[in-house]
Each structure stands twice: as structure tokens, then as C-alpha cells.
Amino acid sequence: GNSVTQMEGPVTLSEEAFLTINCTYTATGYPSLFWYVQYPGEGLQLLLKATKADDKGSNKGFEATYRKETTSFHLEKGSVQVSDSAVYFCALLKTSYDKVIFGPGTSLSVIP
Amino acid sequence: GAVVSQHPSWVICKSGTSVKIECRSLDFQATTMFWYRQFPKQSLMLMATSNEGSKATYEQGVEKDKFLINHASLTLSTLTVTSAHPEDSSFYICSAKADRGLTYEQYFGPGTRLTVT
Numbered sequence: 493g494n495s496v497t498q499m500e501g502p503v504t505l506s507e508e509a510f511l512t513i514n515c516t517y518t519a520t521g522y523p524s525l526f527w528y529v530q531y532p533g534e535g536l537q538l539l540l541k542a543t544k545a546d547d548k549g550s551n552k553g554f555e556a557t558y559r560k561e562t563t564s565f566h567l568e569k570g571s572v573q574v575s576d577s578a579v580y581f582c583a584l585l586k587t588s589y590d591k592v593i594f595g596p597g598t599s600l601s602v603i604p
Numbered sequence: 605g606a607v608v609s610q611h612p613s614w615v616i617c618k619s620g621t622s623v624k625i626e627c628r629s630l631d632f633q634a635t636t637m638f639w640y641r642q643f644p645k646q647s648l649m650l651m652a653t654s655n656e657g658s659k660a661t662y663e664q665g666v667e668k669d670k671f672l673i674n675h676a677s678l679t680l681s682t683l684t685v686t687s688a689h690p691e692d693s694s695f696y697i698c699s700a701k702a703d704r705g706l707t708y709e710q711y712f713g714p715g716t717r718l719t720v721t
Contacts, residue, residue, distance in 0.1 A: 528712075535610075535697050535714040536648070581647065591638070592699075592710055596647045
């Protein structure tokens with residue numbers, strides 16, 4: 493079946509460090525891929541998405557590239573800020589009739 | 605952008621009572637809405653898919669008589685937790701599907717924190 497795997501957290505980084513959160517997926521065909529962010533006590537916000545292979549999603553300095561050959565969608569940011577502290581969820585969606593499948597989430601803490 | 609609201613944002617109720625949570629799409633119509641449950645430090649678990657004008661589809665292991673879902677209009681879905689117990693305490697999040705041509709996006713509400721005492 494369809495599934496999403498993320499690197500386990502928590503991840504703790506110093507401000508201005510480089511961030512990578514690994515995400516790999518299992519699905520047939522070409523699912524759409526998403527990164528959502530959840531700040532403490534809040535709901536989910538769509539951070540970025542990619543709908544086909546080699547697409548790069550980007551937003552607020554975050555980037556992720558849809559790699560079909562490695563079935564990956566790793567999240568990166570060149571210089572994290574304290575305000576980036578949150579839980580990040582990788583997710584996939586196969587078709588408009590399917591459910592969004594979430595990864596387990598990766599907690600990020602950025603310290604000054 | 606598309607906005608989804610939830611009401612209330614948090615609620616405390618006594619064991620044995622029922623609680624209703626509303627999910628509204630504010631600036632778009634949503635034929636399909638989803639209800640998720642999230643335990644602390646865990647991912648979202650899909651509880652049910654709510655379709656306007658028809659019965660909800662529940663995921664395996666979710667008690668449909670316990671978690672009543674009504675999607676009465678294209679902008680409103682409600683989740684009622686009946687005879688709530690402390691183990692029902694959780695963060696409930698809804699999302700609404702917005703059809704946009706060949707693709708669609710899900711927009712998430714801010715969540716409702718339920719505490720059953």
C-alpha cells in the first residue's frame with residue numbers, strides 16, 4: 493500500500509544551520525507530494541508541494557524536489573531560524589479520490 | 605486563499621456528555637471534508653471522509669456510532685463525539701477538499717482540542 497517514511501526526530505539545530513529532513517514514499521504511479529508544517533498548538537499548514545517528477549516545491553526558504561528514481565522528497569532549508577521550530581509532515585496523495593497519507597512527522601527545534 | 609475554520613478551538617466536557625465540533629470552508633465549497641485525530645507527538649490519523657449529502661465513510665477501527673459526522677451543506681461538516689470519555693481527549697483536525705481543475709488541494713482547519721474530564 494501507499495506509505496510515507498520520515499527521518500525520526502527530534503531534530504535540534506542552531507540558528508542559521510542547514511536543515512535536511514528526509515522523506516521517502518511508497519506508491520505506484522505518480523503521486524503528488526507535500527510538506528506540511530504544524531506549529532505548537534495549531535493545525536496544519538501547507539508548506540510546499542510537487543505534483544510530478546523533478547518538480548521542485550519551494551516556500552519561505554524551504555525547498556523539496558520530487559525524485560522519482562529514489563522515491564524521495566527531502567525537505568531542505570539553507571539557514572533555519574528559531575521561528576522554524578515546528579513539526580514537519582511529509583505526505584502523499586495519489587489521485588483526487590484518494591486520502592492524503594501522512595508520514596509520522598519530524599519535530600524540529602531551532603535554538604538561538 | 606482557501607480558509608477552513610473550526611469551532612470551538614478548545615472544549616472541556618464531562619465524561620458521558622456529547623460534544624459537537626464544526627468545520628467550515630469559508631470561501632469555497634467543499635463536497636468532501638475529512639476528519640483527523642492527532643494524539644500528542646503523533647501523526648494525523650484519518651477518522652472519516654465526509655461527503656455532502658451522503659453518509660460518511662469511516663476508517664477501519666473508528667466507531668461510527670461514537671463519532672457522528674454530518675455534512676449538511678457544501679461549507680459545513682460537523683463531528684459529534686457522543687458519550688465522551690477521557691480516552692477521547694485529543695486534537696481533532698478537519699480538512700476540506702477544494703477542486704481546482706485537474707488537481708485538488710486539502711485545506712486544514714486550526715484544530716479543536718477536546719479534553720474530557
